[in-house]
Amino acid sequence: xxxxxxxxxxxxxxxxxxxxxxxxxxxxxxxxxxxxxxxxxxxxxxxxxxxxxxxxxxxxxxxxxxxxxxxxxxxxxxxxxxxxxxxxxxxxxxxxxxxxxxxxxxxxxxxxx
Amino acid sequence: xxxxxxxxxxxxxxxxxxxxxxxxxxxxxxxxxxxxxxxxxxxxxxxxxxxxxxxxxxxxxxxxxxxxxxxxxxxxxxxxxxxxxxxxxxxxxxxxxxxxxxxxxxxxx
Numbered sequence: 039x040x041x042x043x044x045x046x047x048x049x050x051x052x053x054x055x056x057x058x059x060x061x062x063x064x065x066x067x068x069x070x071x072x073x074x075x076x077x078x079x080x081x082x083x084x085x086x087x088x089x090x091x092x093x094x095x096x097x098x099x100x101x102x103x104x105x106x107x108x109x110x111x112x113x114x115x116x117x118x119x120x121x122x123x124x125x126x127x128x129x130x131x132x133x134x135x136x137x138x139x140x141x142x143x144x145x146x147x148x149x150x151x
Numbered sequence: 152x153x154x155x156x157x158x159x160x161x162x163x164x165x166x167x168x169x170x171x172x173x174x175x176x177x178x179x180x181x182x183x184x185x186x187x188x189x190x191x192x193x194x195x196x197x198x199x200x201x202x203x204x205x206x207x208x209x210x211x212x213x214x215x216x217x218x219x220x221x222x223x224x225x226x227x228x229x230x231x232x233x234x235x236x237x238x239x240x241x242x243x244x245x246x247x248x249x250x251x252x253x254x255x256x257x258x259x260x
Contacts, residue, residue, distance in 0.1 A: 069246050078160070080237060080252040081195075088245055096247070128195065132246050137183055137202035140248055142195040 040064055044129050044143035051119045051150050059114040059146050061129030069132045070112040071096075071140065072104060074125040081128065087112055119150045153178040155240050157251035164228050165259050172223040172254045174212075174238030183241040184214055184221040185248070190234045198236070199223070208232070228258045 042063045051057060061070065068089050073081040083096030087106040101123060103115045112131075116123060126147050130140040154177040164170050176182060186198040198207055201214040201221060212223045221238060238251040 071247070073250075078252060080250040081248075082250075083247060086245065086247060094245070130195075130248075134246070137200055138246065139185060139197040139200060140246070141197075142187075144194045 042129055042131055042141050042143035044127075044146050046146060047144065048147045049149070051116075051148065053120060053150060055119050056115070056117050057119065057148075058116075059127055059129075059148075061112045061114070061131075061143060062110055063112075063129075063131040063141070064110065065131065065133070065141065066109070067131035067133050067141075068109075069134065070106065071130045071132075072102070072112065072114045073128045073130065074098065074123075075128060075145070076125050084114065084127075121150045124148060124150045153182070153240050153242050153249045155238050155249050155251040157236075157238055157254050159254045160252070161255050161257070163257045163259060166230055167227050170225050170228045170232070170256065170258075172236050172238075172256065174221045174223065174251060176219050176221065176238075176240050178219075178240055178242050180242055184212075185239045185241065186210070186212055186221075186223050187237045187239060187250075188234050189237065189253075195237065228256075230258045230260055232256060233258045 071086040072084040085104040090109040093104045129143040132140045156175045184201040187195045188198045210225045239248040
């Protein structure tokens with residue numbers, strides 16, 4: 039049982055390049071989330087999904103797009119990367135129900151030059 | 152709006168000393184509170200959730216609705232407790248988490 043898997047683990051981009059981060063979970067969870075972690079800022083929600091085919095904006099959605107074509111996968115896209123998007127990105131998933139915790143991936147460390 | 156405040160960015164204690172990491176929240180409904188721990192450059196792991204009232208690795212946390220707090224406590228800190236600790240609140244039907252900014256705990260030998 040792998041849990042939540044993120045690919046890639048590291049990436050360096052040049053300003054203006056595009057890329058997609060992949061999150062996969064094998065726990066049959068309905069809800070999935072993308073966060074960014076920055077020093078002194080904690081984790082901030084970028085986008086989330088409450089089920090296959092649905093997406094919604096979080097706290098800091100600008101510059102990012104997401105897609106949830108399959109229940110197990112949640113993709114985060116950067117169309118035109120900017121240095122301000124240098125961060126560690128975490129994906130998480132959870133099942134429904136009171137008190138259910140979110141399960142996190144190992145993170146993707148992204149640097150934009 | 153929901154908000155989580157962790158007033159201490161850094162906390163340093165000696166091994167064997169008691170430790171308390173503070174967490175205060177703001178939420179109009181009935182919140183669900185969690186503590187997550189992140190060891191150096193690793194994924195976030197669930198440490199505690201208020202709904203289960205459990206003790207994990209010697210840590211406990213009690214939800215105080217009157218003071219809107221969910222402080223994390225351990226009577227005798229160990230060096231392996233050194234990590235970043237995040238308090239998080241979940242409210243509403245979409246199970247989104249709002250995180251505090253984290254407290255970096257260092258336990259010195």
